[in-house]
Amino acid sequence: MLKSVDCVAGYGLYIDLIQALIDGKETLRSGMMKEVPRVEAAIAAAMSGKCCALVSSGDPGIYAMAGLVFETCKTQNIPLRPPGLPAAGQADATALMVEVVPGIPALCAGAALLGAPLTHDFAVVSLSDLLTPWEVIAERLEAAARADFVMVIYNPKSKKRDWQLDAACKIILAHRDPATPVGIVTGAMRPNQEVRIVPLGELNAEQVGMQTTLFLGSRSSSRYLDFMFTPRGYAGKYDLGQVT
């Protein structure tokens, strides 16, 4: 997809990471917290007739830029259509074509490094209260912990946010054993990758950074050697006792 486009918009670090794939192409770089102007620049480039890729890390639809593209276009009444030829009477053929290319999100990359923590129902919550009131985040943490979801925690900490993880742990510990395994994955699949598993009762903000994703086990999740996993339920129905 990157080979086929005219220009590439994205956070500077992500443009750097893919430089070898986009050499010679026009780039629209922007800094952290500049998501709105970044998306607007990509839309403006596309409306000027260029084919523009807006890159995110992981999957562009999970806590990333895809949502803001649609939100901005809806707010501004910019007509959009999915890829492919529009059928008669359906989408406007002159509308801007938008294609979201899925990727491997941190929740999959991190889970794979830990073993298989997400083989049963799970909930994904970001601890960033920059755009979401803490009360909403706290209610979701409480609901997910009470209903025994495995929990994936994005954005546990940033330079300016240091108390949210401890507050989250307090909420979760009301419903889950302190011995529950928690996977801490930092920089998944990058050179700075770090993977460890700790009991929930020992999790703290010192162990996480801005590139960390956390995987909190459900009541049935289990640790085995250097791995953690969540059983799907086969053991209750079948005998897992003997490889023949």
Place this chain on the structure above:
Amino acid sequence: MLKSVDCVAGYGLYIDLIQALIDGKETLRSGMMKEVPRVEAAIAAAMSGKCCALVSSGDPGIYAMAGLVFETCKTQNIPLRPPGLPAAGQADATALMVEVVPGIPALCAGAALLGAPLTHDFAVVSLSDLLTPWEVIAERLEAAARADFVMVIYNPKSKKRDWQLDAACKIILAHRDPATPVGIVTGAMRPNQEVRIVPLGELNAEQVGMQTTLFLGSRSSSRYLDFMFTPRGYAGKYDLGQVT
């Protein structure tokens, strides 16, 4: 990865889908509901000294086979280690090496086809009560709906399970507007792919099949033309009014 292995174990249909990549390799095919013997065959092949790939569709760690590998090995005390050279005093160098290779799960593939429904917190629930009591599933649906998670529903129906989706809708409608957009994605990225968006109040079991994944919007999710998306919250903080 498939090129480097000696043999490939998997559900027959998935082996067929990748035949061009594994021509000439030993295959261990098994049918639906034969997950336990499939995983045991893969472990037995690996223990006999072969490098064996166990394939799933989507991501192998999301409602797929990776969990059962770890569960079976733990039950049988088969020592395992992650890829890479074990450090002194850590993993057993003679242990079976297990590497989980992440993939693009249906929740990412389907979300991309719909637009960006997963740009904010979401919960993933399977409606299959073959291995999980319905009471547990119902409690999770209720918790996720109440706490305003976007919800991804796996396994909404099968040949033998036809009432679960209607029961789920009843639970969810107690907490969410019938006008909430629901994305219905069947056969994502396969030749039989179908994508549509309906209001929650009109969702029913006739619209789904065994290859369907559902995306139920949160209270802030929105439809725009042929897309649905969930805002991250930028509009509350920034002006999205004008691409310059």
